[in-house]
Amino acid sequence: AQKITQTQPGMFVQEKEAVTLDCTYDTSDPSYGLFWYKQPSSGEMIFLIYQGSYDQQNATEGRYSLNFQKARKSANLVISASQLGDSAMYFCAMRELGQAGGYNKLIFGAGTRLAVHP
């Protein structure tokens, strides 16, 4: 069965420093996708970055980058130059192909709460 593990319940970082949030996954499907979402205290789910299993390069989106190590089955999120507004819950998720095909369910990890200190 597919599974996402986030082993860091909480992390803190000084403003302007970089931080890495860990995510490991387990799947036997050769084709999969990995997502990171941010959930601020207001509660909405904000998409940050996506990595496909066949993508040759690590995904980057502004200050966010995904350190994708396929052999280790890890997809860590790196946030550079942290800002106070980055304080939030962060969820790693994996796409699971639906049994009927043609759609995707997401499997989420338990999340990591990031606190950025001034």
Next chain:
Amino acid sequence: NAGVMQNPRHLVRRRGQEARLRCSPMKGHSHVYWYRQLPEEGLKFMVYLQKENIIDESGMPKERFSAEFPKEGPSILRIQQVVRGDSAAYFCASSPPTGVGYTFGSGTRLTVV
């Protein structure tokens, strides 16, 4: 181009009442997914619907929960005879006909008192 619209944002129900949560997908999206987030947990898949069809309800509790996505109007997640354990955030997401690519709504926070 409005995103995925969920309402209400907050809903309070007494034990035994019914809760109705609404989701209007993004324009051009015909696929709707519902997820539940219990306190301090990640989101868990509940059900996937296309217009007038439930395709995958493998994550739905067997009793009291139902979902629909009619030809006209929003998708509805209905919880009958709510209990305290139903208190959670319920998120809707929509995707285009390809089924790939997600946009989440802001969620409905259900509190059962």
